[in-house]
Amino acid sequence: MELIYLNNAATSWPKAPNLSDTMADCIRRVPYHAGRSGFSGPDVAEECRRLLANLFQIREPNQIAFGPNATHALNVALHGLKWKPDANVITTAAEHNSVLRPLHYLAKTRGIKVHMVRVDRAGRIIEEEWEAALRNYRPQLAVFTHASNVTGAVNDAGLLGRMAKQAGAVTLLDASQSFGLFPVCPEQWGIDMVAFTGHKYLLGPTGTGGLYIAPAMEPELEPVWVGGTGIHSDLDEMPPMMPTRFEAGTPNDCAIAGLAEALKWSTENPLNINSLMAKAERLSVGLQELGADVIAVQAPRTPVVSFTLKTWDVEDVGEILQKSFAIVCRTGLHCAPRIHAFLGTAPAGTVRLSLSRFTTDQEIDDCLAAIGEMLHEAG
């Protein structure tokens, strides 16, 4: 039985071709010191930053600070922000724990006040409620996800970001579920910071991610991690320039080289988003026809389909798909515990199938057949 991987919202698989060779080459090569070597050695971080900057449509690649993942990036932003006393923050019920837990921690330790904006039954941020929250709380920070990792609903980040900026808030976007699928344009949208990951729709390795920091944000953000940078070692404090200020310690060169390779491959082989979304739609419609309770999401959306079955526990569905049918998916709350109250899927959560550009029509058919068999079996 061939394995069918439908858990790309957690981490993509397969990765971009040649990624593993590139990473292996990187670890075999003599290491060069980024920032010190001039033209004498390859600077994989510089190349990766340039490719990311193209994707972000930003002018200055050095505004991107690398980190091991989006959670790290979100923590750098949330803990690094120079909080005012009694600061208000608005966020949304669609957020991942990578946002919710740092905010909870900051509420406990720094006294920030967190206000949660509701989402609709598709998991999309309700713009009127976002506007009302901005008006009522005048937050120092507005942090929100570009796309729900549970339902795939994509938010209008440009609109929500502009509304928050007009209300005087710093804006932080979690692009973990959208970067690589849809344009993420912080300069155009006026977004101050964007956290991203390399291992989902960018098709890069785990252990890659980072934070875009707008130039105007630099004075508002203190480095959370401080330490060796390999340059300006005579200073007591972190060097002031980007991205070094937010990149203490030795970077993960091999993973960054892998991400650069994935970005190059994606540039040469652009994603056909319409084809991918057609497959997601076919899966969604197919599940509905089988009688599954599918969370209906209008476009724009990511290739994520969440559902429940009346006759099977959520956890059993995942277990059976994986063990009996060799279909890898994800079940439960998906680290986004607040959204389920709005989707009607609390307390158990959903079964989530998430596609990638490599998902085939045959795999969709096989998945539908498997779920059909389960429903038939349950009577």
Place this chain on the structure above:
Amino acid sequence: MKRVESKKVENCFASTQMYEYRLPRKMSEEMICEFGKNGKLTFHRNFPRPFFKLILADGTTVKGILNDTVVKAQYPDQNPQAGKQQFEDLLEELLNRQDTDMEW
């Protein structure tokens, strides 16, 4: 000496008491049916790899696949330790009985 290796596994819920057990032999249909005498068994033989689920009287849920060496047990929130002990004793007893049958 215990012949069954166990490992706690987690899911989305902090209160969940779930363990995986690696058995010294594959779960045969006979073993599953024997196991089933201790509770409510559902056995989905038609799946490409048949799946079983057994709910014991105390609420312990046991799941696994035919011809697999791993079974998963989830214990009730109320007194999970008692459920764990009871299930592990049952598992040992079943394996011992299977050994005896094989010797015969």
